[in-house]
Amino acid sequence: xxxxxxxxxxxxxxxxxxxxxxxxxxxxxxxxxxxxxxxxxxxxxxxxxxxxxxxxxxxxxxxxxxxxxxxxxxxxxxxxxxxxxxxxxxxxxxxxxxxxxxxxxxxxxxxxxxx
Amino acid sequence: xxxxxxxxxxxxxxxxxxxxxxxxxxxxxxxxxxxxxxxxxxxxxxxxxxxxxxxxxxxxxxxxxxxxxxxxxxxxxxxxxxxxxxxxxxxxxxxxxxxxxxxxxxxxxxx
Numbered sequence: 021x022x023x024x025x026x027x028x029x030x031x032x033x034x035x036x037x038x039x040x041x042x043x044x045x046x047x048x049x050x051x052x053x054x055x056x057x058x059x060x061x062x063x064x065x066x067x068x069x070x071x072x073x074x075x076x077x078x079x080x081x082x083x084x085x086x087x088x089x090x091x092x093x094x095x096x097x098x099x100x101x102x103x104x105x106x107x108x109x110x111x112x113x114x115x116x117x118x119x120x121x122x123x124x125x126x127x128x129x130x131x132x133x134x135x
Numbered sequence: 136x137x138x139x140x141x142x143x144x145x146x147x148x149x150x151x152x153x154x155x156x157x158x159x160x161x162x163x164x165x166x167x168x169x170x171x172x173x174x175x176x177x178x179x180x181x182x183x184x185x186x187x188x189x190x191x192x193x194x195x196x197x198x199x200x201x202x203x204x205x206x207x208x209x210x211x212x213x214x215x216x217x218x219x220x221x222x223x224x225x226x227x228x229x230x231x232x233x234x235x236x237x238x239x240x241x242x243x244x245x246x
Contacts, residue, residue, distance in 0.1 A: 126178035
């Protein structure tokens, strides 16, 4: 079975540019999570979708970040305009049902560097 | 105070040793607990859930102490392949549906 698929694996771009990260959850999973990981702050939840609906976006750092889930098999995380402090590894994860009961399956991550 | 705290390590142990990590959590209403493993430059993967009565999976034993608000992970007979970062994860309904991840404890098992 295919796991969570993220693209691109690496992204290097100049500050001010728009960045779009993509995620395909595991088929049949109805919960999708976007995380950001840095050495300083560890793994932070940015936003959580359930059945394609954003449930909790309190972790989204500011208006420059936006996320969408137009259907059950695709989600995007967009940063515009990007800043050097956005450099991090961004993970997408999916789970079947609520996190309390089900393990989260993570994608390989996107390593983002903003110059 | 952070919701989940871990000693970052690194813990350097020889192959075959027993090593234990603790993780403290601040919210007494926390309901579920997990250990995830993350290899260098890889994604986190669920290692095991932590049950109130404690649970064991092969060489790995997880314990929960609600009174003192900590969970532990014990690894017996360490293997080189156990080298990784171990993330403590806590869930409580006050956080919505979010899992709260610790920053992780780094383990290096040496020959």
